[in-house]
Amino acid sequence: NTMIIEIDCDRMDEKKLIIAAKILREGGTVAFPTETVYGLGANALEAEAVKKIFEAKGRPSDNPLIVHIARMEEVKSLAKELSEDALRVMEAFWPGPLTVVLNKKEVVPTVITAGLQTVAIRMPAHPIAKKLIALAEVPLAAPSANISGKPSPTRGEHVVEDLDGRVDGIIMGGSCHVGVESTVLDMTGEIPTILRPGGITREMLLQVLERVEVDGALGGDTDAIPKSPGMKYTHYAPKAAVYIVKGIEEKTVEKIKELASVYRIEGKKVGILCFDESYPQYQEGLVKSVGSRRELNLVASNLFKVLREFDGTEVDIILAEAVEEADLGQAIMNRLMKAAGYRVINAK
Numbered sequence: 099n100t101m102i103i104e105i106d107c108d109r110m111d112e113k114k115l116i117i118a119a120k121i122l123r124e125g126g127t128v129a130f131p132t133e134t135v136y137g138l139g140a141n142a143l144e145a146e147a148v149k150k151i152f153e154a155k156g157r158p159s160d161n162p163l164i165v166h167i168a169r170m171e172e173v174k175s176l177a178k179e180l181s182e183d184a185l186r187v188m189e190a191f192w193p194g195p196l197t198v199v200l201n202k203k204e205v206v207p208t209v210i211t212a213g214l215q216t217v218a219i220r221m222p223a224h225p226i227a228k229k230l231i232a233l234a235e236v237p238l239a240a241p242s243a244n245i246s247g248k249p250s251p252t253r254g255e256h257v258v259e260d261l262d263g264r265v266d267g268i269i270m271g272g273s274c275h276v277g278v279e280s281t282v283l284d285m286t287g288e289i290p291t292i293l294r295p296g297g298i299t300r301e302m303l304l305q306v307l308e309r310v311e312v313d314g315a316l317g318g319d320t321d322a323i324p325k326s327p328g329m330k331y332t333h334y335a336p337k338a339a340v341y342i343v344k345g346i347e348e349k350t351v352e353k354i355k356e357l358a359s360v361y362r363i364e365g366k367k368v369g370i371l372c373f374d375e376s377y378p379q380y381q382e383g384l385v386k387s388v389g390s391r392r393e394l395n396l397v398a399s400n401l402f403k404v405l406r407e408f409d410g411t412e413v414d415i416i417l418a419e420a421v422e423e424a425d426l427g428q429a430i431m432n433r434l435m436k437a438a439g440y441r442v443i444n445a446k
């Protein structure tokens with residue numbers, strides 16, 4: 099049985115959080131909001147508790163989890179050899195949507211790291227997440243609180259949809275304002291490397307680090323070996339087949355309309371994922387806008403919700419407009435590409 103715990107973010111009821119923290123301390127699983135997406139938490143120092151996360155999500159055991167902490171001192175107990183660069187990024191972006199990969203200490207169970215000698219650590223900024231970790235008095239392992247393969251949950255309702263009956267508790271705490279998962283930055287090599295683009299952009303990291311690389315496997319280059327095991331899974335995938343259409347706006351709209359009519363003739367139901375700017379130009383099909391191209395932060399916070407909305411419809415195919423891969427556009431395109439299984443159509 100899953101305990102559903104409603105918490106108002108602006109007027110936090112500490113008694114309810116104490117109950118949730120107790121479940122966690124006793125080895126149970128509780129989903130909770132963070133500023134990126136909802137996470138499914140368990141005591142990171144207890145292998146048996148962590149195993150429950152993998153079971154509840156149906157997550158492959160070779161995909162490691164992020165450890166969430168509430169205080170800076172906790173990093174030192176989980177990771178060794180903190181470089182100056184590592185300290186500098188943590189200082190600059192924590193609490194916030196940045197996960198740092200470091201060499202792990204013995205205490206971190208290998209179930210969390212999927213056998214790797216490194217551990218991914220993040221200090222979330224969301225008030226409920228912060229308070230919950232502090233009350234639990236242990237670091238929390240927490241992947242996104244969705245069934246493996248589905249879009250990450252950005253609303254309490256999404257978590258209930260996926261995990262009700264499979265976990266001990268779900269904290270319903272409103273919507274996640276970043277909306278895409280944290281940036282995963284590997285600090286164990288020569289040059290800091292982005293393994294997953296997210297809320298903290300490469301441009302932002304370059305303000306505190308001299309060099310930042312982007313892992314080659316991110317572009318869907320199938321020969322590159324992903325350093326972050328999670329990158330190899332098709333993820334975020336709605337039920338319908340997604341195709342991304344890339345090109346200048348005018349051509350993109352034209353191409354999508356053309357493809358949509360071909361699919362319709364084949365008897366398929368077509369969904370279109372677009373932006374506010376082009377929305378009025380589509381008259382047929384199920385059309386959903388993810389927001390304005392000029393407000394990518396809002397697009398990011400809407401994206402998974404809109405992908406999930408398509409699941410509640412009959413569409414067989416989703417044609418999605420691409421967005422420019424700069425700043426937050428990198429994280430947005432990365433999630434769209436994964437939802438599309440890297441199928442891209444160029445509009446010329």
Ligand code: TXA
Nearest residue numbers: 134136137162163216217218241242279280326327328
């Ligand atoms: O925003 C987020 O990061 C959310 C919230 C809940 O904090 N969590 C999240 O967790 O997205 P998850 O499990 O869905 O994604 C974790 C990613 C995966 O791609 C995984 O492969 C990678 O981090 N990862 C974890 N540990 C790693 C390690 N030691 N080395 C490289 N990649 C690692």
Ligand code: MG
Nearest residue numbers: 241242243250
């Ligand atoms: Mg995930």
